[in-house]
Amino acid sequence: MERKPTEVRQEEIRKAVLQIIDSEGLHNLSTRKLAEKVGVTEGALFRHFKSKRDMLLSIIDGVEDVLMKSLQSVAMSDAPSSERLFKFLCVHVQYLIENKGITMLLFSEAAHSNDSELKSRMLNVLNTQKQLAKKIIQDGIAGGEWDSSLQVENVATLYMGIPISLNIELVLNPLGVNTENFCKRMMCLLERALRKTK
Amino acid sequence: MERKPTEVRQEEIRKAVLQIIDSEGLHNLSTRKLAEKVGVTEGALFRHFKSKRDMLLSIIDGVEDVLMKSLQSVAMSDAPSSERLFKFLCVHVQYLIENKGITMLLFSEAAHSNDSELKSRMLNVLNTQKQLAKKIIQDGIAGGEWDSSLQVENVATLYMGIPISLNIELVLNPLGVNTENFCKRMMCLLERALRKTK
DNA sequence: TTGACTCGTAAGTGATTACTTGCTAAGTTA
DNA sequence: TAACTTAGCAAGTAATCACTTACGAGTCAA
Numbered sequence: 001m002e003r004k005p006t007e008v009r010q011e012e013i014r015k016a017v018l019q020i021i022d023s024e025g026l027h028n029l030s031t032r033k034l035a036e037k038v039g040v041t042e043g044a045l046f047r048h049f050k051s052k053r054d055m056l057l058s059i060i061d062g063v064e065d066v067l068m069k070s071l072q073s074v075a076m077s078d079a080p081s082s083e084r085l086f087k088f089l090c091v092h093v094q095y096l097i098e099n100k101g102i103t104m105l106l107f108s109e110a111a112h113s114n115d116s117e118l119k120s121r122m123l124n125v126l127n128t129q130k131q132l133a134k135k136i137i138q139d140g141i142a143g144g145e146w147d148s149s150l151q152v153e154n155v156a157t158l159y160m161g162i163p164i165s166l167n168i169e170l171v172l173n174p175l176g177v178n179t180e181n182f183c184k185r186m187m188c189l190l191e192r193a194l195r196k197t198k
Numbered sequence: 199m200e201r202k203p204t205e206v207r208q209e210e211i212r213k214a215v216l217q218i219i220d221s222e223g224l225h226n227l228s229t230r231k232l233a234e235k236v237g238v239t240e241g242a243l244f245r246h247f248k249s250k251r252d253m254l255l256s257i258i259d260g261v262e263d264v265l266m267k268s269l270q271s272v273a274m275s276d277a278p279s280s281e282r283l284f285k286f287l288c289v290h291v292q293y294l295i296e297n298k299g300i301t302m303l304l305f306s307e308a309a310h311s312n313d314s315e316l317k318s319r320m321l322n323v324l325n326t327q328k329q330l331a332k333k334i335i336q337d338g339i340a341g342g343e344w345d346s347s348l349q350v351e352n353v354a355t356l357y358m359g360i361p362i363s364l365n366i367e368l369v370l371n372p373l374g375v376n377t378e379n380f381c382k383r384m385m386c387l388l389e390r391a392l393r394k395t396k
Numbered sequence: 397t398t399g400a401c402t403c404g405t406a407a408g409t410g411a412t413t414a415c416t417t418g419c420t421a422a423g424t425t426a
Numbered sequence: 427t428a429a430c431t432t433a434g435c436a437a438g439t440a441a442t443c444a445c446t447t448a449c450g451a452g453t454c455a456a
Binding site: 199201228229230240241243244248249250 | 413414415416417423
């Protein structure tokens with residue numbers, strides 16, 4: 001029976017939640033499995049979070065504090081647009097790789113949660129990601145880097161599929177995905193789509 | 199108490215399963231909700247499928263028989279590659295719009311199911327989609343339509359994100375997505391990425 | 397030393413899960 | 427019409443769900 005301060009256990013629980021979602025899916029996330037993974041009894045979990053829902057909300061807090069702030073600062077920087085877009089994609093993908101359950105949690109809860117606070121916060125994260133991507137693309141077009149006949153909205157829609165493409169890759173090919181180069185390979189295609197028609 | 203032949207009820211049940219997955223997610227698909235939606239008791243469901251698992255397997259049967267066969271025939275046709283790719287995307291997207299729970303079911307079960315038959319069939323569907331897309335792209339490059347410096351694999355990865363981008367759009371913007379033009383808008387960007395660098 | 401506080405356990409709680417049982421009436425065939 | 431099959435119902439089942447309760451043991455300040 002190992003005792004740890006509540007902040008440490010909370011972090012362990014959040015990590016375990018994401019691990020279970022990543023490996024078994026949200027519908028297999030039970031407090032029993034979670035307790036087993038953390039190495040405590042079910043009762044102990046509720047010492048640190050008042051409900052399962054609160055664990056998920058705490059995870060979103062982390063996404064907003066870490067990922068969204070980074071994305072925001074990249075999108076608002078004054079680097080050239082193509083550099084910004086690449087950096088944006090890298091930060092985005094890196095975070096999803098290091099926090100593997102997030103993609104499914106975000107996507108699944110944004111679409112299907114019957115908890116309106118949870119749902120709206122998930123939707124907000126997705127929507128903000130898209131708006132930031134749009135800003136970069138818009139800047140690149142206005143600044144003459146990219147083709148002015150492009151529709152910003154469409155490029156942003158295409159962009160939003162990319163992080164999930166990575167998840168599909170990892171599922172189809174769990175061993176051999178080159179996550180290092182993933183961003184470069186996708187950025188190369190985005191650049192081709194964005195460049196000016198001469 | 200309305201009696202219907204088992205084939206009719208089976209189809210009603212499959213539709214109801216997908217409706218629930220689409221609107222509330224796989225983790226909210228219970229036999230209770232399902233029975234309510236179909237308009238029978240829970241017991242009656244098990245007259246037509248021997249388990250909940252069997253309902254999902256029957257849905258995959260449909261995906262393989264209808265969607266995959268159509269995609270196959272489009273990919274193998276002798277039309278120009280850009281026409282084939284557009285048709286491929288249209289057939290793909292059209293099916294997902296008409297069977298709205300499929301995307302989440304495919305994606306979620308392929309990644310997370312602990313049922314190995316279910317999982318491998320879902321993976322097979324995703325993998326086949328990607329392989330067919332690769333064939334079209336490869337043909338277009340070999341035939342001189344598209345740029346020979348492109349990596350087929352990367353374009354196919356990008357392609358696989360597009361149907362899910364549609365889902366994200368529908369979630370972010372449940373009323374106002376122009377699904378009519380979605381394929382055209384995405385195809386336009388794909389064409390830009392694929393065209394030759396002069 | 398005592399008393400408060402914190403983090404843990406074991407053993408519950410009622411609700412919900414997928415699924416089964418025993419029965420009945422409608423439809424079909426002999 | 428009688429016999430059989432099919433598709434429905436109401437009322438169960440054990441298992442699992444998220445969560446609670448009552449209690450104990452370590453830490454630390456007064």
